Amino acid sequence: MARSSRSTVRDIARHAGVSVATVSRVTSDDPHVTPGTRTKVLASIEALGYRPSALGRGLANGRFSMLGIVLPGLGGPYFAELIQGAESVAGEAGMALSVIGTHMRRDVGQAVRQLSERTDGLVVVGGTVDGNLLHQLAAHGPLVVVADSVPDLVCIRTDGHGATRELTAHLLEVHGYRTLRFVGLGRGSPDAAARYAGFREALTERGLAEVAPPLVQGMDSKAGAAAARELVSSGAVPQALVCANDELAIGLLATLPGLGVAVPGDVAIVGFDDNALASLASPTLTTIHQPIQAIGAEAARVVLDAARRREEVSAPPPPEDRVIPTRLVIRESCGCLY
Amino acid sequence: MARSSRSTVRDIARHAGVSVATVSRVTSDDPHVTPGTRTKVLASIEALGYRPSALGRGLANGRFSMLGIVLPGLGGPYFAELIQGAESVAGEAGMALSVIGTHMRRDVGQAVRQLSERTDGLVVVGGTVDGNLLHQLAAHGPLVVVADSVPDLVCIRTDGHGATRELTAHLLEVHGYRTLRFVGLGRGSPDAAARYAGFREALTERGLAEVAPPLVQGMDSKAGAAAARELVSSGAVPQALVCANDELAIGLLATLPGLGVAVPGDVAIVGFDDNALASLASPTLTTIHQPIQAIGAEAARVVLDAARRREEVSAPPPPEDRVIPTRLVIRESCGCLY
DNA sequence: GTGAAAGCGCTAACAA
């Protein structure tokens, strides 16, 4: 790992009585090596406990073999799934994954820049890095944006606007709810913003309006619990609550009954993501299913492809806004199937 | 990022009319540079959009500025917190964090080895890497084990055995339960194994025994739900269920009522971790609080210290088994406060 | 204060 006393290609070459090139060939699985020579070299490698330095290797061929991913935070099932997807793809390609959380960090720009200097490409979750820097980074190397749509950049996302519009329409059309409220619009979370916009559009299309501005508390279950308390103490419980994600919905689901508000009896609740708890909660959660892990994997794939292409000095990938389909999952919390 | 057309120290040196050494001094904040020269160099850097290569820098001073962390999986709140703790410390030290999940991976050894070759030190969660390799890696560079106790290695963990023993004792002494069962012993999860051992010890000490072997299903909420179904269909619901972690407990908590089993009325349930949902679930979950994020942070700190020490060629850190205190959190699911 | 030059560990032409 660190420099100290590590043996190098030269040590192996000397010990095996061959040249450094041959050692390199062996460690790189170059077929142009006599079996006998290979064996000899491998023996020396074993004997001296040699492990090639990624640094030397990287410097020699201008590659880090490292993929970077920038997330707002590392907490919550959403980001865990995204990482998981990206990591599996990176792993298959023999690359490592380097992560960084921008929340709870003052110098986001510097941190992201630093990351970009140690990676072959970046997956950036929307809302973590400002537009200027984003374009700057994209000019600098392969980059794909996830969960946001940014002009001139490769983006992979779902249609949060349309999906939430559809979900809200379900509440309005099928259940006939008329007083609805949104929960969880986050600062700098473009996908939450898109969902909120879809929510409003569904209402507007029908000549309705939200009964009150969004309950803004963050995006996790704790925030959902806080929203529940705020809602109840305000005394005005609407007929339905549309949450920016499942975590918020779960927090509400867990807290409201204790406050004397039945779900979906007194208030319907819907979420977004279809996370692991959505089908376990009681009542089970009506939500939008989103293949998060697949999105993370796809993002990683695109970045790695771009990195490879870049080595061949061919054209850069055209900016593209890829929209992954989602699926409305009707369960109990909206009032259906209960 | 990749090699292509990036400007180098030499370009800057030429452009600014100075030597590469001076450029290096400027980028390394070496004070021995005339303000005038510095300004000139900075201007060139700005003009050419120069960013020093981490690879070149790393090779020159034998450092990766990268910390590695090896986890079983990337899913679930536990690992997210661990990563979060480690990442914050790494970030403060100007280092990036590289993660790798060993579940769903065939070539764990190779992957971990590869990671160790691109990092200055490793944080390894217990149960992910076999003992041989672990010692091999530790001989090779700074390494700390988390959530396990391995002879001759630096370990940071909590006393899962003692804590679960205490938790189980609460169930036995305060509530007088006599039929208990453990949920969630995982394959290759040393901390789950320790908790199970503590559970059994509490029983044995009182001349009791578990009513049946552990319900083994994994460690997440889905597994908890499956355990609930298995338990109910078996027809033998014990008085209390001790879960290997909160996620399992949450899964049970969510599922059992739907199967006609009241918690804690028909069966008490306790968990381990005190995760975000523990205080939100209904009933709220009695559990063992564990400062996971702090553990991740401390592990990162120890590794970074060791990496620094190693550079000074001083003595390696002595093997140490650091036990972080936990706290029993009594809530409703055990039957208290309900 | 600044420059010249020697590497850090590896790979990749090019020779042999």
Added chain:
DNA sequence: TTGTTAGCGCTTTCAC
């Protein structure tokens, strides 16, 4: 098939 050699981009003595 194997060896020689020139870098990859940066830091760092050691002179000046």
